[in-house]
Amino acid sequence: MDGNETTDRSNADNPGPVDADDSGDVDDESAATNPDATESATESSNDSMPGVPDPEPQDDDVPEDVQKYARFKKMDGAQYDRVNEFLRDRTYITAREWAIARLCSDFRTETGVEMTKIGENLPELVPFMTDTYTPQAVNQARASFEEKVRTAGATFLYGAMCDFFTAEELDDVMYESTEVAKFLLEVEGVDLSVEEELEAEERISSVMREVREASEELREEETEEES
Template sequence: MDDDAETPTADRGPSDDAASTSAAPSDTDPQSDIDDQTAPGVEERADESDPSDDDAPPEDVQKYARFKKVDGAQYDRVNDFLRDRTYITAREWAIARLCADFRTETGVEMTKIGENLPELVPFMTDTYTPQAVNQARSSFEDKIRKSGATFLYGAMSGFFTAEELDEMMYEVTEIAKFLLEVEGVDLSVEEEMEAEERISSVMREVREASADLRTEELTEDADDDSA
């Protein structure tokens, strides 16, 4: 069981263990991978009585416009998509985004996020405690840090050619851009090209620096052997 599979909340959300970790990534359009077979949507709440003014969610919650592109998607479907392509789960993704958007000068509004989670994110169906929100955010940050270290080591180690790294960067950039689009970020062609160029430029510098470092180490080893 993954350490992030537990959801310590009074109203337990969908378990991340439901995600399939063995399915191969789809070659189809990413949006269709999430949209397919989602007709039932999230749990129906239409039969609930209209909330009174006192029960209505805060105004900023009512106007929150993220994740509208997966308005009919079920949690497990979104989770499967992420687990096939990233290390994060749907729960961690959604809550990390909310923590960034609901950050104030004094901190993150975790109580507001947890209490209004089903209103904020279409594929989340239960409320969360502030502790559960904090746990999901912490898990997200930890996975991003470890994933970054893993990728950077692979890029610096010499295991991949420059062409292989370019191809890898293209693939992961496409997935990252799609996730941003699902969140509601509209990227123009110019912005996409600029972002890709910045990333490619940084990776070229990483490859060059790591190649110089390895060459320097080999030269020092050769000098030591000849001494």
């Protein structure tokens, strides 16, 4: 995982488990001179008794809509680094930005996005995320996703309009991009029907035809002005 992606993690409030050697044991001398010391030490050590795992969080501690959240279930057992590597090979976004962008869409309310709920329950919501996030970190990841999408869009349109690609090459680019996008949606648990896929492809093709036509018109105007 990239170093700059870990700086916004809220790990400071989540210390690791107490070591068994630090569980409140009392030495023989203090126990002998103070009989109550052994009893009080035993009571204090019950919260972290060596060899006994800490109790799992109860379902009551997790919001109901978080319990029922079903996206990303196809990725149970996936590691963050593997997901991140896949995305970096095919997109500009990271696994962190992908997951949080989807969560921000699903947990949007009339008054905004439930940043706190997303951050506090991130490991329960997304299998490959292991840390909780602050609301500020959630917002940062969402903003980064939006910025990258806008930048990628501008880059693509410029490439389409500057006459660098032929019409056939642009079709290939669009096909590859569509396949990656469809795969990500399927991993999220979105079931696309054949009709929906064809409709989406037709909308994209229509936009690309308009882009090519506009590009050709611009080049013709430039040629006329030069002549």
